[in-house]
Amino acid sequence: MPNMIVCVKQIADPEAPAGSFRVDESANQVVPAPGVSQVVSPFDEQAVEAALRIKDAHGGTITAISLGKNFVMDVIKKPLSMGGDELVLLQDPAFEGADSRSTAYALAMAIKKVGEYDVIFCGRQAADWDAGQVGSGIAEFLGIPSVTVAKKVEFVDGKVKVERITSDGYEVIEVSTPALITISNELGEPRYPKLKGIMAAAKKEVPTWTAQDIGADASQLGTAGARIKLLKVFQPVKEGKCEIIEGESPEEAAANLALKLREAKLL
Amino acid sequence: MADNKGVMICGEITEGKLAPITTELLSGGRKLADTLGGELSAVLIGSGIGDLATEAIAFGADKVYVVDDPLLADYRTDSYVAVMEKVVKEVSPNIVLMGQTAIGRDLAPRLAFRLDTAASMDCLDLSIDPDSKLLLQTRSVYGGNAMGTYVCEGTKPQIATVRAKAMDPMAKDDSRKGEVVTIDAGLDPSMIRTTVIDKVKEEVEGIKLEDAEVIVCGGRGMGSTEAFQELEALAKLLGAAVGATRPPCDNGWVPAAMQVGLTGKIVSPTLYIAVALSGASQHMAGCSGSKNIIAINKDADANIFNEARFGVVGDYKKVLPAFTKKVKELLAG
Numbered sequence: 001m002p003n004m005i006v007c008v009k010q011i012a013d014p015e016a017p018a019g020s021f022r023v024d025e026s027a028n029q030v031v032p033a034p035g036v037s038q039v040v041s042p043f044d045e046q047a048v049e050a051a052l053r054i055k056d057a058h059g060g061t062i063t064a065i066s067l068g069k070n071f072v073m074d075v076i077k078k079p080l081s082m083g084g085d086e087l088v089l090l091q092d093p094a095f096e097g098a099d100s101r102s103t104a105y106a107l108a109m110a111i112k113k114v115g116e117y118d119v120i121f122c123g124r125q126a127a128d129w130d131a132g133q134v135g136s137g138i139a140e141f142l143g144i145p146s147v148t149v150a151k152k153v154e155f156v157d158g159k160v161k162v163e164r165i166t167s168d169g170y171e172v173i174e175v176s177t178p179a180l181i182t183i184s185n186e187l188g189e190p191r192y193p194k195l196k197g198i199m200a201a202a203k204k205e206v207p208t209w210t211a212q213d214i215g216a217d218a219s220q221l222g223t224a225g226a227r228i229k230l231l232k233v234f235q236p237v238k239e240g241k242c243e244i245i246e247g248e249s250p251e252e253a254a255a256n257l258a259l260k261l262r263e264a265k266l267l
Numbered sequence: 268m269a270d271n272k273g274v275m276i277c278g279e280i281t282e283g284k285l286a287p288i289t290t291e292l293l294s295g296g297r298k299l300a301d302t303l304g305g306e307l308s309a310v311l312i313g314s315g316i317g318d319l320a321t322e323a324i325a326f327g328a329d330k331v332y333v334v335d336d337p338l339l340a341d342y343r344t345d346s347y348v349a350v351m352e353k354v355v356k357e358v359s360p361n362i363v364l365m366g367q368t369a370i371g372r373d374l375a376p377r378l379a380f381r382l383d384t385a386a387s388m389d390c391l392d393l394s395i396d397p398d399s400k401l402l403l404q405t406r407s408v409y410g411g412n413a414m415g416t417y418v419c420e421g422t423k424p425q426i427a428t429v430r431a432k433a434m435d436p437m438a439k440d441d442s443r444k445g446e447v448v449t450i451d452a453g454l455d456p457s458m459i460r461t462t463v464i465d466k467v468k469e470e471v472e473g474i475k476l477e478d479a480e481v482i483v484c485g486g487r488g489m490g491s492t493e494a495f496q497e498l499e500a501l502a503k504l505l506g507a508a509v510g511a512t513r514p515p516c517d518n519g520w521v522p523a524a525m526q527v528g529l530t531g532k533i534v535s536p537t538l539y540i541a542v543a544l545s546g547a548s549q550h551m552a553g554c555s556g557s558k559n560i561i562a563i564n565k566d567a568d569a570n571i572f573n574e575a576r577f578g579v580v581g582d583y584k585k586v587l588p589a590f591t592k593k594v595k596e597l598l599a600g
C-alpha cells in the first residue's frame with residue numbers, strides 16, 4: 001500500500017476580485033485585502049485529491065506537509081478533513097525569506113524525516129507567486145524523478161502512470177517509485193470534506209516542526225539558502241477606457257456594437 | 268565560479284520545425300547579448316534535428332549546439348536535464364533562456380537546482396541592469412495581478428523562462444553566418460526514470476488559438492456546451508478561433524485545450540470578443556496582448572470592462588444573436 005505525501009500551502013484566496021488587490025511598492029509587499037479569506041492553494045487541494053483517489057483504489061497513507069506562518073487551523077487542516085491521515089506544519093523564523101530553492105530544501109528535509117514514501121504530490125504552482133518550482137526542487141533534493149503538470153495519476157504494477165498535460169493534449173508517462181508528481185486543475189474538482197472528516201480533523205493533534213526538528217542546515221534555509229532576490233513588486237497600470245455601446249434594447253446595442261467594429265475597421 | 272559568458276537559449280522543436288517560442292527566445296536573447304557585448308547561442312536537443320541549426324542562425328544565433336540522439340526523441344525530464352547540465356558546464360553561459368512551455372516549465376527549475384543557481388519563471392520582460400550588468404527578470408506574479416522583478420546575484424547561469432508572445436521574433440535572415448557545434452548527449456539510458464508510453468492530441472479543429480487573428484471567447488456565464496455552439500457560429504463568420512475561460516473547461520462544456528490564460532493558451536489576436544466572462548487576472552494573463560478586446564457581459568462592474576475597448580452591458584442570450592446577425596449583414600456587404 002502506497003505511502004503518500006502531499007505538500008500544501010496556505011495563501012490568500014487567489015480568486016478574490018481583481019479590484020481588491022493591492023501592492024505596497026515601497027515595502028515590496030502584497031497587501032492582503034481586508035476580508036479576503038485564507039485558503040489552501042487550489043492546485044494543492046487537487047494534489048490532495050489525486051492522493052485520495054489512489055488511497056480509494058489501493059489504500060495507503062497520506063501525510064500532508066505545509067510550510068508557512070500565521071496558519072489558520074480550520075483552513076490548513078483541510079487535507080485532513082478531505083481524508084488525509086496526518087498533517088505536519090513547518091514553521092520557524094529560519095524558513096522566512098525563502099525562495100523556491102530554500103522552500104524545496106526545507107520540505108525535502110521534512111519529507112526525509114517522515115521517512116517512507118512512494119509518491120509525493122504538489123500542486124503545479126502556488127497560486128500566489130505562481131513560480132511552479134518547489135515540486136521539481138523537492139525531487140532534485142531527494143534525487144527522485146518528477147513528472148509535472150499532471151491531470152491523472154494511477155498506480156499500476158508498482159509504477160505510477162501519469163497523464164501529463166502538453167500544449168496540444170497530453171502524454172502518458174510511466175515513472176518508477178518513489179516519484180514526485182505535480183497536479184493541475186484538469187484532474188477535476190477536489191472532494192468536499194464530509195462532516196465526519198471535519199470533526200476528526202478538528203480533534204487531530206498537528207505537530208509543528210522547526211528547522212532543528214528536520215535537521216536542516218541553516219545555510220540552506222530562508223534568505224541564506226535563496227539564490228534569487230525580489231527587487232520590486234508593482235502593479236501594471238491599466239488604462240481602462242472602455243466605450244460602452246448603448247441602444248434602446250440589448251439587440252440594438254448589439255447591432256450598434258457590430259457597426260462600431262466596422263467603423264473601427266475591426267470587421 | 269567559472270567565467271560565465273554569453274546568452275544561451277534552449278530551443279524547442281515541434282513537428283520538425285523550430286517552435287515559435289524558439290524564434291521569440293532568439294530575438295529576446297539577441298538583444299541581451301548585444302547589450303552585454305557577447306555571443307548568442309542556441310541549444311537544439313532532439314532526434315533527427317537536421318537543418319534546424321542553420322535556421323536558428325538565420326533567426327539570430329551566433330552559435331548552435333546540437334545534441335542529437337535517439338534517446339532524446341521525446342522530452343523526458345531526466346535526459347533533458349542531464350543534457351542541459353552537460354552543455355551548460357561545457358559552455359558556461361552567463362544567461363540561459365527557455366520558454367514557459369510544457370518543456371521549459373519542467374526543465375528550467377530542475378536544471379537550476381542541479382546547478383545550484385536559480386530560475387525565474389514566466390518572464391514578460393528581461394533587461395540588463397546598467398550598473399551590475401545582471402539580468403533583471405520581470406515576471407507575472409499573483410495570477411497577473413502584479414509583477415515582480417528578480418535578480419540572481421551570486422550564482423551563474425542566470426536562468427529564466429519567457430512567456431509565449433512576450434518577445435517578437437526577428438525577421439529571418441538567411442545571409443547570417445554562424446557556427447554549428449555538435450555535442451554528444453552522453454546519456455546512460457538507465458538514468459532516465461520515465462517512459463513516454465503514449466501521446467494524445469486533443470487539438471481543437473480549425474484555426475489554432477495561438478495563431479488566430481480573431482478569437483471569440485466564452486466564460487462561465489455561457490452555461491452549457493450548446494451555448495458554445497452559438498459562439499462557434501459567430502467564429503465561423505469571422506474566421507475566428509473559439510476559446511474559453513477555465514470554468515467551461517473544468518465543467519466539461521469544452522475541451523481543456525480551449526483554455527486561455529495563465530495556465531492555458533497565450534493568445535494575442537487583433538480582435539478578442541469576450542462573452543460572459545468576468546476578466547479575472549488569471550484569464551487576462553493569457554489574452555491581455557490582444558490589440559482590441561470587446562466585452563459582452565451583463566454585469567457593468569465586471570473587470571473585463573476595465574480591459575476592453577468596446578463593450579455592451581447585457582445578457583449574451585439577447586446580445587449575441589443580434590450581434591451575429593448584424594455581423595453577417597455587414598460582411599455580406
Ligand SMILES: Cc1cc2nc3c(=O)[nH]c(=O)nc-3n(C[C@H](O)[C@H](O)[C@H](O)COP(=O)(O)OP(=O)(O)OC[C@H]3O[C@@H](n4cnc5c(N)ncnc54)[C@H](O)[C@@H]3O)c2cc1C
Pocket residue numbers: 014015042126127410485486487488489511512513514515526527528529530531532542543544545546547548549550553563564565566569581582583584
Ligand atoms: C492559479 C490559478 C490559475 C488560473 N488559470 C486560469 C486560466 O489559465 N484561465 C482562466 O480563464 N482562468 C484561470 N483561473 C481561474 C480564474 O481565476 C477565474 O476563476 C476564471 O477565469 C473565471 O472565469 P469566468 O470569467 O468565465 O467566470 P466568472 O468569473 O464566474 O464570470 C462569469 C461572468 O459571466 C457574466 N455572465 C453570467 N451570465 C451572463 C449572461 N447571461 N450574459 C452575459 N454575461 C453573463 C457574469 O456577469 C460574470 O462576469 C485560474 C485560477 C487560479 C487560482
